[in-house]
Amino acid sequence: MNVLEFLSYGFVQRALLAGTLIATLCSVLGVFLVLRRMSLIGDGLAHVTFGSTAIALALKLYSASSLLVSLPVVLLSSLGILKLTEKARLSGDAAIGIVSAMGISAGIILASVGGGYNVDLLSYLFGNILSITREEVVIAAGLFCVVMVLLTLFYNELLAITFNEELAKVSGIRTNLINAVLVLLTALSVVLAMKLVGIMLISSLLILPAASALQLARSFRACVILAAIQGCCSVVAGIFVSFATNLPASATVVLLNLMLFGCAFMLRYVRNPKSNN
């Protein structure tokens, strides 16, 4: 099969379209999360997504319909993480750990009660970008627009709280609101990304493009753009490499991201060896 023939398949077109949209979202949000030391929130929310997907499957809601359960549960859990850090005087990682454990245990119990792990649940664990449906592409495109509009509107506020939350407060920025916006946008992106790379690998899509961009960027804006470019390129290249080598697409996307991070790190070292001391 040649490349043009491969591209003519509907499932490939859907994977490329949804993949680049979701990768862009995750990469851009990842810059803010990594700099705010909240990188693992993706992992925590992914585990909640696992639990909520188990609920959806128990209710016989499959594919796009499972979002009816996953979206509200994950959005509420993301706010729960924020509230735990504010009210229970826990650090962000502890709050993420609590919500994460809750999500994964709920998922395992529900899967066990429902007759063990089934194929659907496993596809969410490891992701299967090539199985994205037309409805899921439409939902991904809609949510991509919502998230990008909100990110554009709140860009300066997000930058301000990422630089220093206290200074942002004294600039009149409602930091609680902006923090809530950031975790809600992350929750939306995680729910979308679970089909792409799977629950096990979601963090890599949030962290690796941002980590690479941080090696090379000469401004915050450039950092956001570089992260988005890496996210998109890794998904497109990952789908083609997976086609050529018959490897799982999601893991290939993650490995490509890892290689790009290695390249960015080396490039920074070559450009300025002293910066690594």
Added chain:
Amino acid sequence: MPDEVVRTESLGCSYRVGPVLEDISISVAAGDYVGIAGPNGSGKSTLVRALLGLNIISSGASTLFGIPSERFNEWSRVGYLPQHVNLFNPVFPATVAETVGLGLLSLKRFPRRLTRQDRRKVDAVLEELGIYGLAGKLIGELSGGQQQRMLLARALVNDPELLILDEPTAALDPETRERFYRLVSDINRNRGVTVLLVTHDMGTIGLHASRLLYLDKRLLFYGSFDEFCHSSEMAALFGEHSQHLMCHRH
């Protein structure tokens, strides 16, 4: 009083360990340069944070420009430079111009977009503080002195009427520190900006500030440095020799 910038009445703040500030009543007039001094843990930073609504006030009240601190929202009138140690993530990828531009967000309504005119304002304040050449540089690549100037530019870019500096020179060498304080004095004199400066260095207050506020959980002294130097109560508190040394530099 129309030109009263800061007022506190019996202000008190508590942490879980107990009260850190009790019964502070002060008034700061427009154009004043107040140096806030006291030993470690005396409540200096707590006081300025309470004024800004960043610490919860447990008793009494404080106002900024006549508005209670907890309801204050005219942030474009205030410039704030917090303690340096809490500020910098060395890998933060923003440039000096991007970071200073954040100081203008207090002037903006949602969505807070920066215009070409705002960028000219950023350039102007960088020029004024002598760091225009660093505009495109990443903030993690600046020296300690350059970082402090950049943060001062951020605090000044919105043309504030009140500038609050919390131990701004702790990480600087003596020469850079003195240059920084001269700059703040010029801003106070030339622009008429009211300054509240938290510092351990009584000598700096003597040289630059118009008033001294000395705290040790309670207000021990609030007045001019000359009054401090001639106060027998202060001589009793510090010992005559220490008081003489502090005032000698003045």
